[in-house]
Amino acid sequence: MNEKRRFKRVKITGELEGNIIYRADITIRDISLGGACFYTEKRLNPGSNCLMELREKGISMKVRARVVRANLSHTNRCGDDIKPVYEIAVEFENLSGQQQELLQKLIETFS
Structure with a gap:
């Protein structure tokens, strides 16, 4: 087989881990300084970041x-x-003081 790749691929014989980063639109249901609940079409696994x-x-x-929780809510027909x-x-993690202040301001726009 004639390879047309620009760079040689190397077979991984050990363990190499990675993450796929993707964007997903969300609709936030509720929010606090500790966390939020939202709806999305992307499934996220409990325990993931x-x-x-x-x-x-x-x-x-x-x-x-x-x-902390992921449940099927409903379906949309398109x-x-x-x-x-x-x-x-x-659950929000490691919020800095500045992030807490900004988040509080954001929350207050809905109070």
């Missing part, structure tokens, strides 16, 4: 979170396709 970007009225921030929608609960 994610990076969330929150935006509202000029406030934009990124927070790290750990998935033409002939039926898409699952999951309810995901996360």
Whole structure:
């Protein structure tokens, strides 16, 4: 077989781990300084970590979170396709003082 690759591939004989980073739209149901619950079409596994970007009225921030619960909530029909929608609960991790202040301001826009 004639290889047309620009770079030689190497077979991994040990263990090499990695992560796939993807974006998914979310609809936040509720939020606190400790965590949030949201809906998304992407399944996230309990115990996994994610990076969330929150935006509202000029406030934009990124927070790290750990998935504590993930359940199928309902399905949406899009033409002939039926898409699952999951309810995901996360706990925020290692918020800095500045992140806590920004998050509090964001929460107050809904209070």
